[in-house]
Amino acid sequence: MHIAVVGLSHRTAPVEIREKLSIPEQTMETSLQTLRGDEQVLEVSILSTCNRLEIYTLVRHPERGISAISDFLGKHSGLAKEDLSPHLFNYHHDEAVAHLMRVAAGLDSLVLGEGQILSQVKKMVRLGQEHKSMGPILNRLLTQAVSTGKRVRSETNLGTGAVSISSAAVELAQLKLGQSRGEDQLVSLESELVAVVGAGRMSRLLLQHLQAKGCSGVMLLNRTMQRAESLSADFPDLPVECRSLDDLNHCLSTCSLVFTSTAADDPIVDAALLTQLKRRSFLRLIDIGVPRNIASDVAEVPGIEAHDVDDLHEVVSRNQEARQQIAREAEVVLQEETRLFLEWWDSLEAVPTINRLRASLEAIRAEELQKALSRMGPDFSARERKVVEALSKGIINKILHTPVTQLRAPQARPERQEALRVVECLFELDAPQEDG
Ligand SMILES: NC(=O)c1ccc[n+]([C@@H]2O[C@H](COP(=O)([O-])OP(=O)(O)OC[C@H]3O[C@@H](n4cnc5c(N)ncnc54)[C@H](OP(=O)(O)O)[C@@H]3O)[C@@H](O)[C@H]2O)c1
The missing domain is CATH 1.10.287 (Helix Hairpins)
Structure with a gap:
């Protein structure tokens, strides 16, 4: 029996590849069952986030097992082998264990130390248990990864400073606004007419950071109005105008800065939609959805500046130096947890x-x-x-x-x-x- 992980992440694949491999919760059971049906696969669990799709598994034979998982990913994504393979990584045994510990701690994240990844690793454990695709080995490994993620955040300062993809998205908006004024720095968003499309976890974080960065008000659009209203109620000090997603055209016509963070499978904004609108002169779109909420063809529309989750690299790299030192402290904890797991495995x-x-x-x-x-x-x-x-x-x-x-x-x-x-x-x- 061998522990292995096969997958891709923001380090190895651009968003246009990652979005093709994303596995939403609704289809997770089918994917797990397909994988469990392979005679090489003894245990399996899937981590699917906006920045990574990783399949953790216990296989009979390392090469044959890894090849079976790669074949599954090829079929699932519809990508030809030569288009997918260059983006896939795989790790085996101790390297797979060490990789998972780093992921759970947020050290492999685009935004170093971000907290959402720990909830996503917990979700992977929950789904693997619910769909009975994991056995004692992965149960032990993934449960230990969750406790390692918690330990790193409680024993180091890695988790402090409320870092997330959403905070980076708000910073990107500040940076781009600053650059448009000839200043290479983050500026206040006070003058911007801001909208957030989506009212889930990432939109909640967007509202938190927009408020913290001096935004004077937000139009919040969501498919389900009630969810938007309930989210806005948690921000009594931020003027939030809740609207239905049916008002998307109005939002795109009147706002100067629009964040999109819905879990829609297909784009909700594209060039055809934008060109038919009577818009104000300039619109900046920042999309943190994966699959993307904004089609790539919007870049061709005059007066539009569009960014996706991969463009966050620009702000993230500016902030990482201070966090690198904290990350080194976290490495000590990760090495210890990896060693403990491998000792258990040897036993x-x-x-x-x-x-x-x-x-x-x-x-x-x-x-x-x-x-x-x-x-x-x-x-x-x-x-x-x-x-x-x-x-x-x-x-x-x-x-x-x-x-x-x-x-x-x-x-x-x-x-x-x-x-x-x-x-x-x-x-x-x-x-x-x-x-x-
Ligand atoms: N969670 C993370 O750490 C993270 C990090 C970076 C990026 N992202 C990406 O950000 C997006 C949102 O993630 P989340 O964690 O905030 O999700 P979430 O909490 O599950 O919220 C999903 C949101 O998307 C809306 N939605 C779902 N399907 C839709 C559709 N077909 N058309 C329009 N709206 C739809 C939902 O509206 P209703 O309320 O009407 O259901 C809800 O507002 C995802 O694409 C995700 O990949 C997530």
Whole structure:
């Protein structure tokens, strides 16, 4: 059995490739079932976010398993092998474990240390458990990744400063506004007529950062009005005008800065829509949706400046230096957590021998108990028989405790294997059956 991860991220693929691989929650069960149907795949779970699609898996054979997952990704995305392969990465065993720990901690994120990734890793665990695609190995690994993400955020300053894709999007708007005025710096958005399309988690963060950056008011559009109204109620100090998504044309005609962050599968704004509108002279669009909410052809429309999630690199790189030092502190925690998991994984080698030892002693216990009980005759009550049985089980458990702990304790592989051989020889345990 081998742990592996296959996928792509903002480091290896542009948004136009990433959006083709995105797996929404509604189709996650089908994807997990398809993957579980492959004879190479023993356990599997999928991390699908705007910046990455990663498939964590336990496979029978590393190369064949990784190839099966890559084939799935090719079919799922509809991309030809030669178009997809250059963007895919794969890691095996300790590298896969170390990669997951980095991802959960936010060290592999576009915005270093952002907090949303931890919720997304938790979601991967929940979906893997709900759809029963994970077994004990991935359960242990992914649960430990979640606790590592929490640990890094509580033991270092990585999580402080409320960093997110949304805060970077607001900063990009400030930077672009500054640049349009000939200043290469972040400027106040006070003068802008701002709209946010979508009322989910990312839009909530957008409103938080817009408020913090001096925005004087926001038009908030959403498919479901009630959700927009409920979100706006959480910002009593920010004037928010809630509108239905049916007013998108009005919004695009009147606003100067529009953020889009909906989970729509297809673009909701394209060049054809924008050219038919009577717009004010200039419109800046910042789209953090993946799949993108704004079609790439809008760049051709005069008076439009459009940015997608990949353009956030420009602001992110300006802020990262200070966070790099904190990231180095986090690496220490990640290395320790990776080592702990790998020690647990190595200790699994002892499990078949321990199980056979336990079964052997249990057989002796059951046989001897049976003989003793038959010698006792009818004078003993059921309660007394139960006491004798519990006594026999207690003795076996006590005898096994120390050797089992020793066999599973962290140690070099040759030493563990030698200890296992000794136990198998002393107790005449049958050789394990090879798994076909
Ligand atoms: N979560 C993250 O960390 C993160 C980071 C960066 C980018 N993103 C991207 O940002 C977008 C929003 O993410 P989120 O986490 O905020 O999602 P979310 O909390 O699930 O909210 C989804 C929003 O999209 C709207 N929506 C869904 N389907 C729609 C459709 N077909 N047409 C119009 N509106 C639709 C929903 O409207 P209703 O209220 O009417 O359902 C809701 O406002 C996604 O594309 C995501 O990939 C997310």
